[in-house]
Each structure stands twice: as structure tokens, then as C-alpha cells.
Amino acid sequence: MHTHLKSIGIKNVEDIKRYSLRQEGERDILKIYFKKSGREFLARSSKFKFQRQQKRVSGGYKGDNFTNMSEINPTLRSIIGELDALAISANREKEVKEQLLDDLRHLEIVVSNKIKDMEEKIAQL
Template identity: 50%
Template sequence: MYKNLKSIGITNPSDIERYSLRQEANSDTLKIYFHKEKGDFLTRSVKFKYPRQKKTVLIDGGRGTYKDTTEINANLRFIVEELDKITRRDQQEKDTKQQVLSELRHLEKVVSNKIAEIEAKLERL
């Protein structure tokens, strides 16, 4: 399913927790962090360096002035898209879990208040 991640040796994408991407001089550094196992002291991660692609672009609307620029490697772009899918899914699951927990806490308060109200009515009788 994640062919670009598999091409760089990541065989179990579901173990990915997060990633970081930074530019250093003429390369981009991708660091992928995996879920920590219970008892592990260090975070498991792998690092990849990709050279930036050089590109010459026209900058003055056709007068013949060009500028050299660099951009992210095409392979890295595809890998980052797959990583975004994985990490967003994890974030959505966390958000859903937080929402359910919030609803549960609210329900606990409502039930507690209702029980207290009924007990107060019983005391008055």
C-alpha cells in the first residue's frame, strides 16, 4: 500500500509515530520516528538524506533572466505524502479517542448530578 515507504526499507508503516523534515544546505533530511516499545529507553528512528533538485526558472516574465533554485526531491515528496496519510490517521484516531473520553466525562457529571438531585428529593420526603 505504501510503496514509496517500502522502497526505503520501511516494512511496517503502522509502527510510524511521526516524522520530521528539515533542509540542510543542498539536501533535505527526513527522520522517521517509530512507536516506542514498553521498556525502551531510546526512541527508535531512521534518518534519510535526499539531495535537493536544482532547477533554473525564468524570473522576469520573458526578458531572459533566469535564477537557479532548488526544490524537494520528487521521491521524497511522494514519501512525505504517504507519511502525512499515516500520521494524520493516527492524529484523527487520537482526536476521536479524546472526544469519546470527553463525552464520557460529561456523562459522568450529568449522572452524578442527577443522582444527587434524586437523593435530595428523597431526603425531603
């Protein structure tokens, strides 16, 4: 899994924090930011440049007008797909964790209220 990320030298996909993508001329610049360890002052990042794919497309059905266009590199598209999949799974884990913590807090309130009720009943006896 994550074969495209590994092909550009990303060994530990678990360390990826986020990424950014921008276009400079005929190149797309992908910057991947990694989680920093306890000893590091600044977060690490890696920058990758991909040449945009050139295409010649027809301008319409009426004439022989052709236009040169560029689009994202297919390899980069695959890498972004893998990065997005990592982000989605990280968000799901975070959502599950938050839901479990909310359930735990609610359980604490319920148990605390039940204990108070039982103590009041004992005091009345």
C-alpha cells in the same frame, strides 16, 4: 497504501511517531522517529538523504537570464504526503478519543446529579 514509505524500507507505518526535514547543501535529510517499545531506552529513528532536483529557470520575460534552482525531490514529496496523512489520521483518532472521554465525564456528572436528586426525594417521603 503507503507505497513510498515501504519503498524506503518502512515496514510498520503504525510505529511512526513523527518526522523532521532539513536541507544540507544540495540534499534534503528526512529523519523518521518511531515509537519506542517498553524495553528500549531510547527511541529509534531512521535517516534518509535525498538529492535535490536541479532546475534551470528563466529570470523573466525581458532577457535570456537563466537561474539555477533546486527543489525537493518528487519521491521525497510523495513520502512527506504519506507521513502527513498518517499524522492527520492519528490526530483525528486522538480528537475522537478526547471527545468520547469528555462525553463520558459529562454523563458521569449528569447521572451523579440525578442520583442525588432521587435520593433527596426518597428522603422526603
